[in-house]
Amino acid sequence: xxxxxYNLITLLTISSLLVIIISKYNLNIQDLFYNFYSDxxxxxxxxxxxxxxxxxxxxxxxxxxxxxxxxxSLVAICLNIGMFFYNMEHPYKxxxxxxxxxxxxxxxxxxxxxxxxYFYFIKIDYTLLDLQQYYPLSYINFLDLEKIQPWLIYxxxxxxxxxIAYFFVLVYGLWKLLKNKFLKSFEIVTISxxxxxxxxxxxxxxFTLNMS
Numbered sequence: 001x002x003x004x005x006y007n008l009i010t011l012l013t014i015s016s017l018l019v020i021i022i023s024k025y026n027l028n029i030q031d032l033f034y035n036f037y038s039d040x041x042x043x044x045x046x047x048x049x050x051x052x053x054x055x056x057x058x059x060x061x062x063x064x065x066x067x068x069x070x071x072x073s074l075v076a077i078c079l080n081i082g083m084f085f086y087n088m089e090h091p092y093k094x095x096x097x098x099x100x101x102x103x104x105x106x107x108x109x110x111x112x113x114x115x116x117x118y119f120y121f122i123k124i125d126y127t128l129l130d131l132q133q134y135y136p137l138s139y140i141n142f143l144d145l146e147k148i149q150p151w152l153i154y155x156x157x158x159x160x161x162x163x164i165a166y167f168f169v170l171v172y173g174l175w176k177l178l179k180n181k182f183l184k185s186f187e188i189v190t191i192s193x194x195x196x197x198x199x200x201x202x203x204x205x206x207f208t209l210n211m212s
Contacts, residue, residue, distance in 0.1 A: 005095055008102040012109065013065045019112030020061070027119050032128040068105060075101035075193060079174060082192025092177060100173030107166040111136055114162075137161040151208040155201050167193065 003011070023029060030050060037046045076097035083092075114136035119126055123134075133145055133153060138160035140153065148156065170193055175185035 005099055005102060008099065008105075009065055009068055012068050012102065012105050015106070015109040016064050016068070016112070017061060019109065019116065022116055023112070026116065027131065029128075029131075032126075032131065036128040068102075072098055072101035072105055074196065075104065075170070078192040078196035079170070079189070082188045085191070086188060096177055100170055100177065103173055104166050104169040107162055107169055111162050133157075135160055151205045154204050154208065158197070158201065 033050065033053075034046055037049065041049075076094060079097045079100065080094060115131075115134065118134065118136060119131065123130070134141065135157040138157050140148075140156040140159070143156065145153065167189065171182070171186050171189045174189055175182050178185060
């Protein structure tokens with residue numbers, strides 16, 4: 001049975017919720033948060049922050065499908081624009097490009113499960129900062145983060161094998177949709193998604209610089 005976009009969003013939402021819940025209870029997120037801020041704030045302040053987080057955490061759960069939809073839609077828009085710049089007239093609808101992007105989202109879910117595996121079985125002694133800065137199979141894991149400017153951390157995290165896998169999922173999905181040469185689909189994704197990724201990285205770096 002071929003899953004439609006609504007089914008994919010539902011599966012992605014459930015998978016993302018599992019990642020969050022498993023991380024919360026198996027990686028001791030609350031204890032890490034408390035230990036991280038206990039040296040900077042008074043105990044009452046830390047307790048208040050944790051209480052507020054617990055009070056509003058349901059909001060984070062409810063917006064998961066919205067975040068998935070927005071992120072996938074932006075990627076689908078990039079692919080659609082890529083088709084336009086290649087002067088390729090096609091009968092395909094936006095929802096078909098969205099489907100390709102949604103399938104790619106499962107690679108990002110694997111990132112979450114990989115992070116859980118790493119901190120639960122391999123690096124069992126870690127801090128909140130370790131959890132935030134670690135990205136599975138990323139180039140940044142070979143660097144000394146203390147010597148790296150904060151605005152460079154996210155771009156360096158992006159250099160990882162999961163990003164490469166995500167890229168090729170998009171290429172394969174477009175190739176299956178267009179039924180053209182694989183290299184042509186590779187080129188379209190490189191130009192369209194690649195350009196979108198560079199713009200996104202630039203925005204993140206800009207805001208990080210302005211907030212630091």
